[in-house]
Amino acid sequence: MALATTSLKRRKSDLDDTTFQLNVLNAATLSMVEFPKFSELIERHGKPPIKPKSLEILQLNIGKMCNQACKHCHVDAGPDRKEMMDRETMMHCLNVIEKTQVQVVDITGGAPEMHPDFRWFANEIHARNTKMLVRCNLTIIVANKKYNDLPQFYADRGIHVVSSLPFYDSKNVDRQRGDGVFEESIAALKMLNAVGYGMSGTGLILDLVYNPVGALLPGPQAALEAEFKRALSKKFEIEFNALHCITNMPISRFLDFLIESGNYERYMQKLIDAFNPAAVSGVMCTNTLSVSYDGKLYDCDFNQMLELPVASKLKHISEFDESVLHNRTVVVNQHCYGCTAGAGSSCGGQIA
């Protein structure tokens, strides 16, 4: 498997600086076209500022290290990224899981399995009887012998596995995620199927994530899911549960792609033209809290990557107080158009 690209950090790209990214999105640099402000557009549609509903999902980004370096990665993850959540921060997360009604702990990265404490942490969450979801990039399962037992590890703990597979052919997957990624992903999917993931009657859930391989919006989730199921079953005898369609946010490495390919303005306009007021009330920041490797709190994973912390006096998982955090207003910026375009988008797929 080859890397599709390198991290913005490693390239010393201007976009490694989140202030620079926000300046691009707000037309304060590079002579970018100025688009209507997201906050003003939702107000024009009679929508109040976005507030959290009940906290259902605690999304923990436990590190930026990854065996892949995908061209669209919003985390700017890669083999060179060393940032990882320490045990003390993990303990704070476990305390929050214990004292709240959080329904799902969503573990992401990077490749979270590369964290040396991943299995310890997963066991601790499992011991607290909370549903757990791991965002597995698939190739990690076959990257090294020490990861080959991950499917069984997941299965033994009933972990919900969510894996990126942006298409059902090698050409499209490899151009986004790196040469050879499709072949390794298929091998990993077969290993997950072999222990029962995605198979009816096992209760082991394997969902796939589709995101467009270019400056496009995702098509209808149900139609794409049917195409994926047909193609993966026919060609590879692979089964899975559901397909989550996620829109690429115009941040980090996808923003880099948009600028470099001359698609930035067209893509932003496409997101704005497809603005769907009905999607605003279901955006994931209304039921999710995102925690970074260093314990800081964010309204969503994308705000985390833009370093836009929660608008609350509480900024760190160690200070967590649900009633105080509940009163905050969600921080929005121009990238939020990505979650409200068309059928909307969230880490769980389309929302409207």
Place this chain on the structure above:
Amino acid sequence: MSYYNPQDLAKFGSISEFQPELAEKFFDWYGAVFAEGELSQREKSLIALAVAHAVQCPYCIDAYTTESLQLGSTEGMMMEAVHVAAAIRGGASLVHGVMMMNKTKETLM
């Protein structure tokens, strides 16, 4: 200058400005045609892409290239659709060769 402006594609709806009733009927019908039916939306989009090449409409090629990609068609599927359009166009000329042959045979000794 070109007679075609890519920005005009987004203004398609403005044809209602000169004749709203007929435009409304057209867009309602158009929407119904492309809804999921016995053919999937992706299959309909590929047919549209092929027809766009047959009628050589730049707006339609632009729109249905994007639509086909968004609905999950591969580059190979899209080019096969274009070949279908080209084969029908080529075949349509060639099959008239039979007419030419008929006329020739009835004319010559």
